[in-house]
Amino acid sequence: MRKFKFFINFEKEEKWLHEMAKQGYQLEDKSFGYKFLSAEPEDTTIKVDYRVFKKQEDFIDYCTLFEDSGWKHISGKKSSGAQYFKKVDENSEEDIFSDNISKAGKYKRLSSMFVQMAFTFLPLLVALMTTDVIDLAAIVNPKLLYLTPGLWEKTxxxxxxxxxxxxxxxxxxxxxxxxxxxxMTLYLIYSVKANILYQKSKKA
Known part of the structure; x- marks a missing residue:
């Protein structure tokens, strides 16, 4: 089964994944939506981190560190950003983060990612505008979207x-x-929202 949802608030996402597990749906992969496998209902704990790695070795070390602490890495790749962990050791801590600062850090990284994504569009936008492929003046003057010569003089x-x-x-x-x-606007809005969650988490 595949479901499509969008979260900025990781705590809400974790709660939703917890409810899905209780209903018998185990998270298998998060790439093109959430892919679930049918399984026995389980009252489990799932936590989400946000990290991107340049080297595969660093990613493996990262996953190993959490697995040694009783958390199984269930979804996420070196460059995917979102990393999902499931608690498999009853004696392990209830969270993958030891303090609020490190817990809040995932929102700071997410906010930076949204800013980077927004600005990756900027060179393309400038190029399209300077070559007259895009005319942003059409936002205030929709008539510019019509290219038929003499259209507005016709009756x-x-x-x-x-x-x-x-x-x-x-x-x-x-x-x-x-x-x-x-x-670009959406990514900047998401960045602001993620930064607000970062500030709140840091003070929690």
């Missing part, structure tokens, strides 16, 4: 025929032009 039936014919193309053009600015 009567000829205007409506031309207008209705091009409108689907104009809408598609508008969606394409807006995609990059919208994605």
């Amino acid at each position: 009567g039936i000829s205007f409506w025929m031309a207008f209705l014919f091009e409108t689907p193309f104009a809408l598609f053009r508008g969606i394409m032009w807006a995609f990059i600015p919208v994605m």
Whole structure:
């Protein structure tokens, strides 16, 4: 079974995964949505960290460190960011983090990742604007999305025929032009939200 959800708050995500395990759905993978396997209902503890590694050896050492402490790495890759751990030793601690500062650190790393993703779009946006592929002025003047010569000087039936014919193309053009600015804005909003969670977690 595969489910699609989006979380910035890791605590809410952990709670949801806990409820899924109690219903008999064990997390197998988190890449294209959440992939679950049917299993016996289990009252288990799942914790999430956020880390990206440059070297596979560092990633293996990271997983081994937690597994030696009673936590099994159940999903996540070297460059995936989100890392999922399941408590397998009853005698281990109830959290994978020893203090609030280290626990809050995952939100700081997540916030930085969103900022980086937002700015990776910037060179592409500038290039498309300077080559007139994208005209952001269409945000305040939607008429620019219509490329039919003399469209706005037409009247009567000829205007409506031309207008209705091009409108689907104009809408598609508008969606394409807006995609990059919208994605950059969303990533920056997510970064701010993650940073707020970082500040709250640090003080908890």
